[in-house]
Amino acid sequence: MSNPTVLILMGSDSDLTTMEETARVLTEFGVPYEMHVSSAHRSPAKTSKLTREAEGRGIQVIIAAAGMAAHLAGVVAAETPLPVIAVPMPGGALNGVDALYAMVQMPGGMPVATMAIGKAGAKNAGLLAVQMLSLACPELRTKFVAYKTRMAEEVEEKDQALQAALQK
Numbered sequence: 001m002s003n004p005t006v007l008i009l010m011g012s013d014s015d016l017t018t019m020e021e022t023a024r025v026l027t028e029f030g031v032p033y034e035m036h037v038s039s040a041h042r043s044p045a046k047t048s049k050l051t052r053e054a055e056g057r058g059i060q061v062i063i064a065a066a067g068m069a070a071h072l073a074g075v076v077a078a079e080t081p082l083p084v085i086a087v088p089m090p091g092g093a094l095n096g097v098d099a100l101y102a103m104v105q106m107p108g109g110m111p112v113a114t115m116a117i118g119k120a121g122a123k124n125a126g127l128l129a130v131q132m133l134s135l136a137c138p139e140l141r142t143k144f145v146a147y148k149t150r151m152a153e154e155v156e157e158k159d160q161a162l163q164a165a166l167q168k
C-alpha cells in the first residue's frame with residue numbers, strides 16, 4: 001500500500017463506528033489513509049505531534065472528528081497548513097449540535113470545512129477529501145465523476161420505480 005495521503009483523527013474510540021464511513025469511502029476510491037484516536041483535550045501532545053508531522057509524511061488532507069466540546073479540528077488547523085475537514089459526532093446531551101457549532105463557528109483566519117453531524121458528514125468528509133486530492137490526480141477525478149454519474153443513475157431508477165408504482 002502506498003503512503004497515506006489522508007489522516008483521520010477522532011477524539012475517542014466511541015467515534016469509530018461513525019468514522020468507519022469515511023474509511024469506507026476512501027477505501028472505495030483507493031485513497032490510502034491513516035486513522036488514529038487522538039484528543040486535543042485528553043492527549044494534546046500526541047495530537048500536536050501527529051498534526052505537525054503530517055505534512056512531512058506526505059499527508060495532504062486531515063479529517064478531524066469529535067463530539068461534545070469539539071475543539072479537535074480547530075486545534076489541528078492551528079498547527080498545520082494542510083486543509084482540515086471537521087466531522088461533528090452525535091451523542092452527548094445535545095446529540096452533536098454542540099460539536100457542530102464548535103466546529104463550524106471558527107474565528108476568521110482559521111478555516112475548517114465542517115460537515116453534517118454523524119454518518120452523512122463522515123461520508124461527505126471522505127468524498128471532499130477525494131475531491132481535494134483529485135485536483136492533482138486526474139485518475140481520481142475520473143473515479144469521482146463516475147461516482148456522481150452512478151448516483152444520478154440510482155436516483156433515476158428510483159424515480160422510474162415510483163412512476164411505475166403510481167401507475168398501478
Ligand SMILES: Nc1c(C(=O)O)ncn1[C@@H]1O[C@H](COP(=O)(O)O)[C@@H](O)[C@H]1O
Pocket residue numbers: 010011012013014015038039040041042065066067068069070071072073089091
Ligand atoms: N471533543 C473531543 C475531544 C477534543 O476536542 O479534543 N476529545 C474527545 N472529544 C469527544 O468527546 C466525546 C466523548 O468521548 P468518550 O466517549 O471517550 O467519553 C467523543 O465524541 C470525543 O470525540
